Amino acid sequence: MIAPAPKTSTAGDVILARIREAxxxxxxxxxxxxxxAEAAVAPAAGSGLPALTVLPAEVGRPWLPDGGExxxxxxxxxxxxxxxxxxxxxxxxxxxxxxxxxxxxxRERGWQRVAGHAHDLVEPVLTALPSAxxxxxxxxxxxxxxxxxxxxxxxxxxALVAQTGSILVSSRTCGGRALSILPHxxxxxxTVDQIVxxxxxxxxxxxxxxxxxxxxxxxxxxxxxxxxxxxRILVLGAHGPKELFVVLVG
Amino acid sequence: xxxxxxFLRDAAAHVRDTGHRSFVRKALGGYHTNRDxxxxxxxxxxxxxxxxxxxxxxxxxxLDELLPRFVANxxxxxxxxxxxxxxxxxxxxxxxxxxxxxxxxxxxxxxxxSEEIHLNAAMEKDGYGVVESDLGEFIQQLRGEPPYxxxxxxxxxxxxxxSDLFGKHLGSAPTDSPEELTMIARRHMRRLYVDADVxxxxxxxxxxxxxxxxxxxxxxxxxxxxxxPRIHISISGIEKVIENLDDLSVLLPMLxxxxxxxxxTCYNTLYSGPRQPGECDGPEEMHLVLLDxxxxxxxxxxxxxxxxHCIRCGxxxxxxxxxxxxxxxxxxxxxxxxxxxxxxxxxxxxxDWNHLSGxxxxxxxxxxxxxxxxxxxxxxxxxxxxxxxxxxxRLEKLGHRLFVxxxxxxxxxxxxxxxxxxxxxxxxxxxxxxxxxWLATRDLPPAPARSFRSQWxxxxxxxxxxxxxx
Numbered sequence: 001m002i003a004p005a006p007k008t009s010t011a012g013d014v015i016l017a018r019i020r021e022a023x024x025x026x027x028x029x030x031x032x033x034x035x036x037a038e039a040a041v042a043p044a045a046g047s048g049l050p051a052l053t054v055l056p057a058e059v060g061r062p063w064l065p066d067g068g069e070x071x072x073x074x075x076x077x078x079x080x081x082x083x084x085x086x087x088x089x090x091x092x093x094x095x096x097x098x099x100x101x102x103x104x105x106x107r108e109r110g111w112q113r114v115a116g117h118a119h120d121l122v123e124p125v126l127t128a129l130p131s132a133x134x135x136x137x138x139x140x141x142x143x144x145x146x147x148x149x150x151x152x153x154x155x156x157x158x159a160l161v162a163q164t165g166s167i168l169v170s171s172r173t174c175g176g177r178a179l180s181i182l183p184h185x186x187x188x189x190x191t192v193d194q195i196v197x198x199x200x201x202x203x204x205x206x207x208x209x210x211x212x213x214x215x216x217x218x219x220x221x222x223x224x225x226x227x228x229x230x231x232r233i234l235v236l237g238a239h240g241p242k243e244l245f246v247v248l249v250g
Numbered sequence: 251x252x253x254x255x256x257f258l259r260d261a262a263a264h265v266r267d268t269g270h271r272s273f274v275r276k277a278l279g280g281y282h283t284n285r286d287x288x289x290x291x292x293x294x295x296x297x298x299x300x301x302x303x304x305x306x307x308x309x310x311x312x313l314d315e316l317l318p319r320f321v322a323n324x325x326x327x328x329x330x331x332x333x334x335x336x337x338x339x340x341x342x343x344x345x346x347x348x349x350x351x352x353x354x355x356x357x358x359x360x361x362x363x364s365e366e367i368h369l370n371a372a373m374e375k376d377g378y379g380v381v382e383s384d385l386g387e388f389i390q391q392l393r394g395e396p397p398y399x400x401x402x403x404x405x406x407x408x409x410x411x412x413s414d415l416f417g418k419h420l421g422s423a424p425t426d427s428p429e430e431l432t433m434i435a436r437r438h439m440r441r442l443y444v445d446a447d448v449x450x451x452x453x454x455x456x457x458x459x460x461x462x463x464x465x466x467x468x469x470x471x472x473x474x475x476x477x478x479p480r481i482h483i484s485i486s487g488i489e490k491v492i493e494n495l496d497d498l499s500v501l502l503p504m505l506x507x508x509x510x511x512x513x514x515t516c517y518n519t520l521y522s523g524p525r526q527p528g529e530c531d532g533p534e535e536m537h538l539v540l541l542d543x544x545x546x547x548x549x550x551x552x553x554x555x556x557x558x559h560c561i562r563c564g565x566x567x568x569x570x571x572x573x574x575x576x577x578x579x580x581x582x583x584x585x586x587x588x589x590x591x592x593x594x595x596x597x598x599x600x601x602d603w604n605h606l607s608g609x610x611x612x613x614x615x616x617x618x619x620x621x622x623x624x625x626x627x628x629x630x631x632x633x634x635x636x637x638x639x640x641x642x643x644r645l646e647k648l649g650h651r652l653f654v655x656x657x658x659x660x661x662x663x664x665x666x667x668x669x670x671x672x673x674x675x676x677x678x679x680x681x682x683x684x685x686x687x688w689l690a691t692r693d694l695p696p697a698p699a700r701s702f703r704s705q706w707x708x709x710x711x712x713x714x715x716x717x718x719x720x
Binding site for chain 2: 011012014015016018019020021022023025026027028029030031032033034061062063064065066081084085117136137138140142144145148163164165166171172175176177178179181182198199200203204207213214215216217218219220221222223224225226227228229230231232233235237238239240241
């Protein structure tokens with residue numbers, strides 16, 4: 001455990017005092033264009049500042065990209081988005097079929113070492129694998145070199161987001177921080193009922209599931225690692241996985 | 251006045267370099283297409299901008315309440331907060347942390363606040379080797395240059411230059427394939443992530459509700475930087491605080507769409523502190539440096555307070571005709587483009603940096619592109635006004651006085667106009683010093699035969715006598 005840092009320091013006190021002083025004069029509201037947003041800014045009682053409820057009432061935020069109303073719609077939107085992002089979606093009926101599909105991948109690509117973690121969806125896949133399996137466990141010492149030498153990492157996820165084609169992973173339930181980023185290929189095993197409509201829904205789900213104490217890392221993965229730094233030309237596999245497979249069960 | 255001279259000199263050189271300008275335009279061409287495609291997926295983009303703008307407005311205007319709330323939650327998760335009033339204090343904090351950690355190898359992901367405080371130079375001076383892991387920043391580090399664009403750091407560099415650079419520094423074989431060049435950097439960097447004992451990152455948002463910091467990136471280098479080293483140090487401006495995860499869920503897609511035409515940036519990661527019991531990996535310590543460095547001065551200006559809403563998406567640079575014609579280095583600032591021209595006078599002083607606000611056509615493309623509705627082009631005007639107030643130009647004052655004298659006397663105004671119409675040709679031929687610079691790149695129109703007032707009078711006469719119209 002780390003010793004708790006002092007609650008405030010001199011520099012912190014100075015900066016907070018500067019902030020309080022600066023905010024004594026209120027700023028004008030931004031120039032809003034839509035009536036719905038204007039309605040969200042209610043005039044404050046008493047103070048000069050308008051009280052902001054910051055748009056909580058608009059469930060689903062009907063102005064962001066669509067995430068789908070029904071389960072079937074969400075599956076369709078998610079699949080379309082993942083394919084546009086150049087991720088590969090494999091739809092399978094059950095966990096046994098997921099294990100079989102991943103075995104085919106391992107054989108076709110000649111993966112020598114595959115990494116995974118303990119999870120109801122991942123364990124059956126790992127036990128059925130023909131190649132060597134590296135297990136990332138909280139109880140064992142973390143071996144960066146062994147993980148780096150793996151061809152692929154197989155993880156579960158917290159949620160899948162239809163709206164953006166994102167996969168939400170966490171350090172608590174998806175094998176830590178490195179498993180989904182260090183190996184050259186990332187394979188996600190998820191069930192259809194893990195699909196949520198929007199980024200906001202996924203964050204709510206994580207907050208409710210981990211009430212009181214968030215995992216030290218929560219990450220939205222949206223397609224294979226990419227860069228456009230050389231002449232703004234898209235290249236996949238900059239530092240993270242070059243390929244991303246989503247095995248969708250159900 | 252050194253900065254202004256440098257700007258004028260570099261801008262003049264840059265506008266003549268048509269090869270470079272067309273290269274930059276071409277590189278940005280794809281951005282416009284992708285951004286429009288993604289914007290079209292929003293059911294109401296303008297409403298989404300309102301929401302993003304309000305989220306930032308309410309956070310910045312309640313910074314006194316939200317920043318302490320963020321700090322309390324972040325510390326409760328085991329993270330350590332360090333406050334830095336200015337650049338020097340921030341550098342000292344980071345160097346002290348490196349010393350305490352006995353750091354041997356440092357890996358760094360993209361962090362504009364570290365550019366702002368010139369951290370790399372300070373670390374190198376103290377003998378700490380640091381490697382930039384973002385591909386664009388890595389290329390710029392090897393070239394010994396600052397970023398050209400704060401989101402696309404090496405967008406001005408051609409692939410053959412990168413191939414030569416990698417050949418010289420990494421011993422790689424020449425190639426003209428962007429993919430192969432990316433893989434050379436990838437192979438080089440792998441070992442460095444594994445061996446580093448300290449990882450340094452920036453931060454895009456600080457979520458007060460949960461005490462998490464949010465980092466946005468495409469390459470996975472920030473994920474690796476915050477996963478493998480024993481110590482994670484993050485540097486963030488104090489204005490990055492937002493209230494809650496609901497606001498984040500709007501800002502993340504907006505940042506990606508406005509900045510790079512993506513539905514979401516490839517990795518959007520929330521860190522709440524060091525590795526927790528029951529987790530497989532992660533750093534033992536997490537430190538967050540909260541940087542003021544004149545941000546409270548911007549906060550104290552209610553008129554321009556909204557420039558702290560900036561989420562550094564870079565959209566205003568991508569659409570700016572000035573940026574495209576003078577290039578990123580000409581600004582001489584950490585933050586280039588329209589938003590840089592607004593905030594740099596606050597960060598470094600209005601007297602020396604006001605010229606940036608003059609370098610604008612006031613077309614408003616930046617304001618239209620801004621996902622959080624910062625009134626960028628009006629702030630350029632505000633800077634001009636403030637500069638004129640604090641250090642008025644005598645020549646301009648004299649000019650306005652003379653105009654007042656003439657405008658109050660119609661006969662004098664008419665006489666002046668007639669004289670000007672007749673002498674326009676002579677002025678063009680003579681090129682007096684005051685007009686010389688203007689005429690170097692422009693031409694004067696031919697003088698009209700009659701004054702506006704006489705043309706107007708003739709037109710009114712025609713109106714009252716419809717038969718003569720046309």
